[in-house]
Amino acid sequence: MDLQLKNKIVVVTGCNGGIGSAIVQSFLKEGALVVGVYRNSLSKLDKLFNWINLAEIPLNNFIPIEMDIDSTPSIQQGLGVVLKKWNRIDVLINxxxxxxxxPFLALEDNDIDIIYSSNFSSLAKLSREVGKIMLRQKNGNIVNISSAVSDRFGRGVSVYASMKAAVNRLTEVMALELGKKNIRVNAVCPGVVETPMSNALQDRHSVILLNNTPLRRFATPSEIAMSVLFLASDVTASFITGTQIFVDGGIRL
Ligand SMILES: NC(=O)c1ccc[n+]([C@@H]2O[C@H](COP(=O)([O-])OP(=O)(O)OC[C@H]3O[C@@H](n4cnc5c(N)ncnc54)[C@H](OP(=O)(O)O)[C@@H]3O)[C@@H](O)[C@H]2O)c1
Known part of the structure; x- marks a missing residue:
């Protein structure tokens, strides 16, 4: 099926991570032009560049941009580069x-601040700035990567689970405010996915997690990426906004 994502300008944050690189690869395979947002070191993108070479994707279809996504000046500078090159942003994947x-009682102030900024305030600031661009275009599409712990479980990740619940609510309210401007906003809530982030969790609790997952396995990053493509495409999801898709093997049930 042609998802009509060819030549769409797609911004993906955390592009070097397990799920992020799968999302970047999926959009590149559809012919989209992808801006990969990363922090600190370009060498983190080596694996992604190797894949792009092997897949024979034109190198110009992927542009890495370093950004501090919790800093509005840094966001504006990075988005300025995108606008100068393409003058629009069609899709944002947070x-x-x-x-x-x-455990909740053992969290330090700094832990709480990092979890807040990594999962919520950065997403809100970047969405606000990209939202202004989409408003001018009268068109746009935002997909937020939330988590199944926004709804269930969450022992040991109290603030993270709460921030993901906040992402779900922000998704709904953004969809409410921006729908009349032809901007759709949705969230994907993964269960346990085989990525570096969940390694420690899998090591410690894999039997319990698998027993609680009706499909009795963890997700692959590309299974999450497929649901992101589905929501980002106006062919498959043109009338879907303000919703959450749980891609969790049923773990929240
Ligand atoms: N893996 C799972 O089981 C699972 C389940 C549910 C939801 N999720 C969600 O899926 C998304 C991707 O996770 P993943 O599993 O792919 O994890 P990952 O492999 O650890 O990748 C996380 C990515 O986010 C970036 N990042 C983290 N904090 C950041 C910050 N403050 N500023 C800028 N970039 C930041 C990381 O950059 P650096 O490499 O520079 O740190 C990395 O690129 C996350 O939103 C996560 O909450 C994951």
Whole structure:
């Protein structure tokens, strides 16, 4: 099926991560032009560049941009580069996120601040700035990567689970405010996915997690990426906004 994503300008945060790189690869395979947002070191993108070479994707179809997504000046500077090159942004995928697995009473102030900024305030600031661009275009599409713990479980990741619940609510209210401007906003809530982020969790709790997952396995990053493509495409999801898709093997049931 042609998802009509060819030549769409797609911004993906956390593009070097497990799910982020799968999302980037999926859009590139559809012929989209992808802006990969990363922090600190370009060398983190080596694996992604190798894949792009092997897949024979034109190198110009992927542009890495370093950004501090919790800083409005840094966001504006990065988006300025995108606008100068393409003068529009069609799709934003807010994928960056991080957790610290610690009982609630043992969390330090700094842990709480990091979890807040990695999962919520950065997403809100970047969405606001990209939303202004989409408003001018009278068209746009935002997909937020939330989590199944926004709804269930969450022991040991209290603030992370709460921030993901906040992402779900922000998704709904953004959809409410921006729908009349032809901007759709949705969220994908993964269960446990085989990525570096969930390694420690899988090591410690894999039997319990698998027993609680009706499909009795964890997700692959590309299974999450497929649901993101589905929501981002106006062929498959043109009338879907303000919703959450749980891609969790049924773990929340
Ligand atoms: N893996 C799972 O089981 C699972 C389940 C549910 C939801 N999720 C969500 O899926 C998304 C991707 O996770 P993943 O599993 O792919 O994890 P990952 O492999 O650890 O990748 C996380 C990505 O987010 C970036 N990031 C984290 N904090 C950031 C910050 N403050 N500023 C900028 N970038 C930041 C990381 O950059 P650096 O490499 O520079 O740190 C990395 O690129 C996250 O939102 C996560 O909450 C994951």
């Amino acid at each position: 994928n960056a996120g991080a957790t610290i697995e610690t």
